[in-house]
Amino acid sequence: MQPEKQPTHTIAPKHAQLSYAERAAVCANSRARDLLLLMHEKQTNLALAADVTTKQELLALVDAVGEHICMLKMHIDIITDFDQDLIHQLRQRAKQYRFLICEDRKFADIGNTSVLQFTCGMYCIASWADLVTVHAIAGAGILQALSPACKEHECGMLLLAHMSSRGALITDAYTQAVVAMAREHATTVAGFIVRDRVSDDASYINCMPGVHLASKGDACGQQYLTPECAVLEHGADVIIVGRGIYQAADPAAMAYTYRQAGFEAYLTTLLY
Ligand code: 5BU
Numbered sequence: 001m002q003p004e005k006q007p008t009h010t011i012a013p014k015h016a017q018l019s020y021a022e023r024a025a026v027c028a029n030s031r032a033r034d035l036l037l038l039m040h041e042k043q044t045n046l047a048l049a050a051d052v053t054t055k056q057e058l059l060a061l062v063d064a065v066g067e068h069i070c071m072l073k074m075h076i077d078i079i080t081d082f083d084q085d086l087i088h089q090l091r092q093r094a095k096q097y098r099f100l101i102c103e104d105r106k107f108a109d110i111g112n113t114s115v116l117q118f119t120c121g122m123y124c125i126a127s128w129a130d131l132v133t134v135h136a137i138a139g140a141g142i143l144q145a146l147s148p149a150c151k152e153h154e155c156g157m158l159l160l161a162h163m164s165s166r167g168a169l170i171t172d173a174y175t176q177a178v179v180a181m182a183r184e185h186a187t188t189v190a191g192f193i194v195r196d197r198v199s200d201d202a203s204y205i206n207c208m209p210g211v212h213l214a215s216k217g218d219a220c221g222q223q224y225l226t227p228e229c230a231v232l233e234h235g236a237d238v239i240i241v242g243r244g245i246y247q248a249a250d251p252a253a254m255a256y257t258y259r260q261a262g263f264e265a266y267l268t269t270l271l272y
Pocket of ligand 1 (some may be wrong): 051153209
């Protein structure tokens with residue numbers, strides 16, 4: 001199944017932009033380039049937040065929605081029966097369905113510890129993740145330490161510029177400081193986790209969690225935007241959807257719905 005190619009939106013996007021393919025050509029980070037090209041060719045800007053807790057559920061979910069996504073976002077430490085075979089199977093599926101794997105580890109410690117968390121331990125994230133999320137809260141040292149490690153393992157960093165949860169303590173000044181830090185590590189930063197597009201630099205990918213078609217939020221502070229609103233009003237390049245898809249009666253059909261909504265909104269941004 002392919003999504004409709006013609007945009008149907010009448011809302012003018014807040015951020016006119018280049019196409020994914022044009023942006024891929026200017027990316028300094030190779031994972032950002034891979035992701036933009038994949039989004040262009042596969043015609044999807046949908047990422048799945050696969051917050052299920054067993055190997056079987058995770059692989060079944062990936063088989064159901066793999067054809068619709070550009071990125072699988074994981075929390076590997078919530079899997080109760082993790083083993084190396086899971087990583088092997090996920091990498092196989094990443095190739096089969098063509099998507100990147102992001103470990104949403106949110107590294108936030110001092111640089112030395114973050115590198116150990118990235119490269120060591122039972123999950124050995126560096127050996128399989130295409131992208132990892134990173135808090136810049138610890139200061140420049142975390143990026144100075146993680147950047148060479150990411151380069152060595154061909155992994156891109158997504159820096160948290162915002163959070164989607166109500167009452168998040170991130171201020172505008174903090175966000176701007178994160179964007180400035182990214183510029184110092186252009187070859188290893190693939191983009192940002194955002195609530196509002198933070199940079200008009202075409203080489204960074206703005207990834208937006210907190211997207212749901214039918215809900216405004218949850219009981220723990222999560223806040224949702226619709227795919228259209230995320231892309232057209234808040235400048236998302238990638239929409240990240242978890243419960244909206246994996247809690248649906250038919251996750252594959254729902255993933256297709258989100259894929260269409262997200263990609264049509266993207267096509268609308270190209271008209272302006
Ligand atoms: P949901 O089920 O669509 O609410 O899941 C959202 C996912 O995105 C979940 O894995 C969170 O850990 C992740 N997330 C988020 O919701 N908000 C943020 O600011 C960041 C990550 Br950073």
